[in-house]
Amino acid sequence: MKNILKKLVGEKVKLQLPGKKIIAGMVIEIGSDVLVLFDGKDYLYLPIVHIQKITKLEPKEDDIPPPSGTPNIEHDEELSLRKVLTLGKGMFTEIYITGNQPIPGFISSIMNNYFVFYSPVYKTMLISLNHLKWLIPYTANQRPYSLTNQQLPLQPVNISLARTLEVQIEKMVNELVILNIGENSNLIGKLNSLQNNFIELITAREELIYLNMHDIKTIHFTNM
Known part of the structure; x- marks a missing residue:
């Protein structure tokens, strides 16, 4: 089925999300259920289901520089949210779920309708896929809070996980x-x-x- 949003690739837009959150940036890619946006600093991967409205930026609103690099998640096939999570597994990322505080950490497991996220602050978290608002992969040289490998080891969580x-x-x-x-x-x-x-x-x-x-x-x- 044709995706009418694909015509927005390369355009600078304003997205309205739940909770009256507004994000502006350039549309880099449209996947089957995810939109990639560059906001002038980061590449945001946003599940399309949470985007309530999209409008093009007016010239007076456009102060977003063009991207100087490429998104941190490389892929060959059409993007989907599950593929983003799979490719981002073990990579330091920042996710936004609720409240006013994004959560940094890394994805350790992906199940049917949730994923396991390790945060240096909250430790092991189970995150509903239905409530993930966006994900920002860190660059290769970034680490949450500048923690060392000893302070924040990238290792799978040793718990038995159910599918749902x-x-x-x-x-x-x-x-x-x-x-x-x-x-x-x-x-x-x-x-x-x-x-x-x-x-x-x-x-x-x-x-x-x-x-x-x-x-x-x-x-x-x-x-x-």
């Missing part, structure tokens, strides 16, 4: 977890159960909270 996030969460029952990067205190607690797409969480005050599974963006153990 739902089954993985079921395996985490009775664990103390942090959901959605702990945006508020109600998203931190003991995972009591997962039934009918709702997570039952026990908070620090022993209050039972029920959270829709489809709203879970990230989850990680406090002891990972």
Whole structure:
């Protein structure tokens, strides 16, 4: 099927994302479900499903320099989000999921509907593919927080992983977890159960909270 967005390759545009976020840059490539944008500094890989509106930049808005190099993820076939994640596996990247703080780290595993991301701050995180807003690969000489290989080793996470996030969460029952990067205190607690797409969480005050599974963006153990 013809992709009407391909005509935007080489154009400078403004993208509107959920949460009224606006990103401007030059469209470098359009894949089957991902758009590559150069914002004057970085190459951003954005899942098309989260792009709410695209408009061309007015001349007075255009202060974005042209790219001087090529995207850090090299490929031969048409890009897709899964291919971006696969090619970026083990590469230092910055991802944006929720809140105001991008998360640096690296992808260690890619499953059916989630991937495992290691952050030097949050440690091992399970990220829903449905909630990834963008990914920025670092250049070869960049490392998060200038950490050394000893401080931030690139090694696979040694945990048994289920194919789907739902089954993985079921395996985490009775664990103390942090959901959605702990945006508020109600998203931190003991995972009591997962039934009918709702997570039952026990908070620090022993209050039972029920959270829709489809709203879970990230989850990680406090002891990972």
